[in-house]
Amino acid sequence: MGVQVSIGDFSLMTSLTRKALRHYHDLGILEPAHIDPHTGYRFYDSSQVDHAHIIRRFRSLGMSIPDIKALLSTEDSAARTEIITTHLAQMEQQLQQTRDTVSALRELLAPVHTAAVELRQEPALAVWSITATIDVDEIDTWFVATLSTLGEALSAAASAPDAAVYGGLYDRALFSESRGEATLFVPAPQSTMVPQGIRAHVLPQADYAVLTHSGNHEGIDRSYAALGKYANEQLISDQGPTREHYLGGSLFEPTHFTATEICWPVFRTASPTG
Structure with a gap:
């Protein structure tokens, strides 16, 4: 004392x-x-x-x-170490979030460089797909797991292709209401055996305004903004689901793509010319 x-x-x-x-x-x-x-x-x-x-x-x-x-x-040194270690991990996570925020703010200050918008009519396409109703904050985890599941199913197919472009469909409610339907798909191989848990169906023909976002999905919101602005100012925007194509990945590593084609649904008054 x-x-x-x-x-x-x-x-x-x-x-x-x-x-x-x-x-x-x-x-x-x-x-x-x-x-x-x-x-x-x-x-x-x-x-x-x-x-x-x-x-x-x-x-x-x-x-x-x-x-x-x-x-x-507590007098237990192990318990004290656990408390301090847990807090340290939380601080490191907060530090990374701060770094991400700073990076995002710097990106907002930089001029927007977007690729040209292309008008495209996607033909009807036979696909294998997985659909789920998810919350928007679950989308990243669901995206990786579901792409991996599709990749495994495609690689195991007897008529698996040498390469495949994976894609996604996203209801607007997923973003406007924070919960909605999401679908990931891949062109169906020439096989009659559809793996359990995967749906075989045909995506209908549809018209899109298409913009390619380079890199991973970081900053893709700005590409969506540029494409949506173009679709609403220059075209007639459709209220259907948006579509994405993941480019540059491989059959066995579908999550390692290098660019994303963003396809904004639009109304077309005439068929596109070649």
Whole structure:
């Protein structure tokens, strides 16, 4: 034990304000050694200084009060290490999110360079597909897993092609309502055996305004914006699902594509000329 000091002196010794000390007292993580029953003045023991420094340091690093309380209440070194390691992982994740945000902001300041828009009539296409109704925040996980499933099914087919362009169809509700139907597809091989869990059907002929987004899907929202603006200002936009084609991937690694064709459905008053 040390000696009792006033809250003012303890505040100076620990760089914690009186307000913070009262707050930590209320939370039960730094209680005064003595409270005068007549005046209500708080007194701390000088041996509590290290305890206070730990609290201040971890609060400055963003650790939550419950985690600090758990850290200080355990004598188990393994448990303490687990708490600190978990918090470190959370900080690293937040740091990456900050880096991603900074990168996105810089990208918004850069001029938009988009490829030319092409008008195209996609013919009817026999496909194997997988469809699900998902929340928009599930789309990345679902996309990778479903493309992999289609790739495995296609590679195992007796008449598997040497190469294949995978594609997707996305209902507008998926983005406007945060939940909707998504479909991933691949041209059907010349086989009568359709794997379990995969649907064989024909995509109907449709007209699209098409723009190619290079690279992965980072920044694809800007390409969608440019294409949507063109489709609405220069054409007649259809309200059907948007379509994507994933270019540059391989049969065995469908998620490693290098560009995405974005196909915005439009109405055409005449058939395109060659």
